Amino acid sequence: MIKEYIDYPLRELNSFHVEEQAARIIEFDSPNDLDKIFSAENRPSKWYVLGGGNNILFTQRYDGVLIHPMGCGISIIDENNDSITICAEAAVEWDDLVENCVERGLWGAENLSLIPGSVGASPVQNIGAYGAEAKDIIYRVHYFDTEECKHLTLSNAECRFAYRDSIFKQELKGRAIITSVEFKLSKHPAPNLGYGDLAAEVEARGGATLINIREAVCDIRRRKLPDTSKIGNAGSFFKNPVVDKSVADKLKASHEDMPIYPTADPDKCKLAAGWLIDRAGLKGARRGNVGVHERQALVLVNFGGATGADVINLAHEVQKTVYETFGIEIEAEVNIL
Ligand code: EPU
Numbered sequence: 001m002i003k004e005y006i007d008y009p010l011r012e013l014n015s016f017h018v019e020e021q022a023a024r025i026i027e028f029d030s031p032n033d034l035d036k037i038f039s040a041e042n043r044p045s046k047w048y049v050l051g052g053g054n055n056i057l058f059t060q061r062y063d064g065v066l067i068h069p070m071g072c073g074i075s076i077i078d079e080n081n082d083s084i085t086i087c088a089e090a091a092v093e094w095d096d097l098v099e100n101c102v103e104r105g106l107w108g109a110e111n112l113s114l115i116p117g118s119v120g121a122s123p124v125q126n127i128g129a130y131g132a133e134a135k136d137i138i139y140r141v142h143y144f145d146t147e148e149c150k151h152l153t154l155s156n157a158e159c160r161f162a163y164r165d166s167i168f169k170q171e172l173k174g175r176a177i178i179t180s181v182e183f184k185l186s187k188h189p190a191p192n193l194g195y196g197d198l199a200a201e202v203e204a205r206g207g208a209t210l211i212n213i214r215e216a217v218c219d220i221r222r223r224k225l226p227d228t229s230k231i232g233n234a235g236s237f238f239k240n241p242v243v244d245k246s247v248a249d250k251l252k253a254s255h256e257d258m259p260i261y262p263t264a265d266p267d268k269c270k271l272a273a274g275w276l277i278d279r280a281g282l283k284g285a286r287r288g289n290v291g292v293h294e295r296q297a298l299v300l301v302n303f304g305g306a307t308g309a310d311v312i313n314l315a316h317e318v319q320k321t322v323y324e325t326f327g328i329e330i331e332a333e334v335n336i337l
Contacts, residue, residue, distance in 0.1 A: 002037065003027040010062070013053045015116060017232035018308045020058035022066045025050070029070040029091075031151055031179040034144040037067065047146075048337065049177050051090065051118040055125065055234050056335045059308030067177060069120055074100055082187055085139055089180045090120025094127070097183070102210045106185035108137040110210050111192055113217040116228055116235060120178040124168040125333070126161045130217055131195035135161035139184040143168075143176040151179070163263070163270070164239050164333055196220075224296045232302030233293065237315060238273040239333040245269050251326060255279070273322075273330045274298035280325040282318055290314045312336065 008025040011017055024044075026037055036042065046064030050056070071089035074097065078085040084106055088097050094117045101109040111132035121127070122134040123141050138161075141154045160167045168176055191208035193199040201216035202208050226233050240261075248260050248269040258279075261270040277283065277297035284294040289306035292314070293299040300311055300318075315332060322330055 001029055002033050008066075010053075010058055013050060013066075013068075014056055014058055015052070015054045015228040015232065015234050016057055016302050016306075016308070016311065017304075018058050018302060018306060018311070020061055020308060022050075022062040023064065025066040025068055027068045027070045031071075031142070031144060034067075034146075034151075034177060034179070035149060038144070038146050038149055049120070051121040052093070052116065054117040054228070055121065055333070056337060057234060057308050057311055058337050059312055060337075062337060069118070069177075069179065071179070077182065083184050084187065085182055085184045087180055087182045088119040090118060090178050092119040093117075094119055094122055098214070101183075101185050102214050105210065106187065107190045107210065108132075108185045109183070110213045111195075111198075111217055113214045114221045119181050123159055123161075123166055123178060123181060125164045126166050128164070129221075130198050131192050133161070133163075135159070135166075137183045137185060139182040141168075141178060141182075142180045143172070143178045145172075145176060147175055163242070225299060226293055226295075226301055232304070232306070233299050234334045236273075236298045236333050237300040238277075238298055238318070238330045240270050240273050241276075241328055241330050242268050242270050243328060247328075251328075271328065276322045276326055276328060276330065277318055280318075280321045282321055287314050287317070292318065308336075 005025045008022045010020045010022055044065040047067055050066040050068045069090035072091040074086060074088045074092055076084055077087045095114050097119055098109045098113050111130040115127050115129055123138055127134045138156050141159055143152055145152050191213060193202055198216060201220060202212050205212040205216060242263060245267050248271060252258050252260060259272045259275055263270055274297045282292045283297040285292045288310060289303050290310045291301050291303060293301050300314055319330055322328060
C-alpha cells in the first residue's frame, strides 16, 4: 500500500530532531509498490530513501520526494544444523532484529545491539560496533533498481562492503532502494569479545552467553552515547580517518596514548576521530543549541531547537580544529541533505 503526504514535518523522522519539511513523502509497504512509484508517468525527478532517519542531517527543506519503507516482517527462509537464514524487511528496527536473533539463540548479531536505525540502512554504510560489522552476517540484499525498474538481489561479495562503505554508497547511490536483507546466523557459540573492555564487562555478568554479551554492549552504549529520544544526535557524526602508516607513526611519536587500529592494507591505519576531537579540546564544547557530546566526542548533539545549519557550522569548526591540531582531515559519516 502506498500513502502520500505533502509538506510533511520531519522533526520526528530524523534523530537529530531538526525542524525541516519535505515537499512530499511516500510511504510504501510492499516492494511491488515501487513499480508504481517509479513508473514512467509518476517517476519523481528528485528522491531520497528515508529509513529510520538516524544517519541523516537535513539542512534545508527537502524539495523532492522522500521514499519511506514501512514493511517490517521477519521470516526464517533457510535452516540447517549449523545456521539459520533470516529475511527482514527494510523497516524492521535494527535492534528488534538483534533481539530476535539473541532470543532464538543465534550468534552473529549480538555485538551490534542497540545501534539505532532500520534494517534497510544497515548494508548501506555497513554499520558496525565492538569489533563486528553488518557485513559479517549479511547473506544477500534485495533492492529495487529505480533506473531499470527491476527487483534485484546482491550477494554479500557483490555488496563490496568496507569500513562504513558499500556499493550502495558508491555505484548504486541514488539508484537502489533496499527492500529486505537476508542474514545468516550461526547456531554455534562464537563470542567476539576482542574490542576494548567488552570481555571484562561480559565476564562481570557471568560469562560469554548471548544475553550477557547483548546486555554488556547495551550498557556500554547507554553509558557513552546520548539517547536520541532525549537529545537529538545521529551517532558518530564523523568517520574514523584512514591514513598512511607513516602519518600515524609520526603522530604517535608525539602522542603516546593515541589509539591506532590496523586495516586490511598494511600501509594504512585507522585513527579514532573521537580521540582527535577530544584532544583538540572540543569534547563537551557547546555553541548555542548544538554541541560536541560530553562523553563521546564523535557525536554532535542538538540540545533543542537547532537547525541543520547550526550542526553543520559546528561540524566545520570541529573539522578545522582537528586539521589545525593534527593535520588530519575527518569526514562526515552522516548523510547531509
Ligand atoms: N576516544 C576518546 N575521546 C572520545 C571518544 C573516543 O579519547 O571522546 C577514544 C577512546 O578512548 C578509544 C578510541 O577513541 O580509545 C575509540 O573510541 P570508541 O571505542 O568509543 O569507538 P569509536 O571509534 O569512537 C566506533 C564507531 C561507533 C561504535 C564504536 C564501538 C565509527 C565512526 N564509530 O566509534 O559507531 O559504536 O566504535 O565499536 O566507526 C556510529 O556509527 O554511530 C557509532 C556509534
